[in-house]
Amino acid sequence: MEEKVMYIGTVCELTGLSERQIRYYEERKLIFPNRTKGGVRKYSFEDVANLREINRSLKDGFRTFELRSMLDKRSHGGRKL
């Protein structure tokens, strides 16, 4: 539960990812940024870490739906490994 304080441009700098990639991962339910009243996305440092993990997994051959199902298992089973 970290604080959602960064805009997408900052997240791009920290992760090296494009805005397109970050928004797409959200569309696939892999990350959940907050929104300002105006609709602007806000991310936490935890989101940044997750984004790196997601991108790395995709490079390793995983698909977004696979990553999503892995997230579901984590939140259910309680085991992380």
Next chain:
Amino acid sequence: MEEKVMYIGTVCELTGLSERQIRYYEERKLIFPNRTKGGVRKYSFEDVANLREINRSLKDGFRTFELRSMLDKRSHGGRKL
């Protein structure tokens, strides 16, 4: 040396201060945000803590120039108390 990741609007939310106050404290050399290429200010969580401290001190009757001289002493003497 924390990372400068927040825009001023976020800092306002976290501190309860107005943009005006935050920019004014910068003008008085009490905080030092970074800038994006476009000129937008970026703050760290440390800046947020400092801003709260600054505002509290002002309410206690201090002037900005007094707070600045206190900052100078800290960075020189090495003592924090």
Next chain:
DNA sequence: CGTGTAAGGAATTCTGACACG
């Protein structure tokens, strides 16, 4: 001195779509 506000411009982000493969 420290802060509020209206003013106009500039930087940043948003959505939906077309493209490639």
Next chain:
DNA sequence: CGTGTAAGGAATTCTGACACG
């Protein structure tokens, strides 16, 4: 499927100034 891009609009921030006291 995952990502790039051009398009137009909307949200956010910036500076300099006038105001109060």
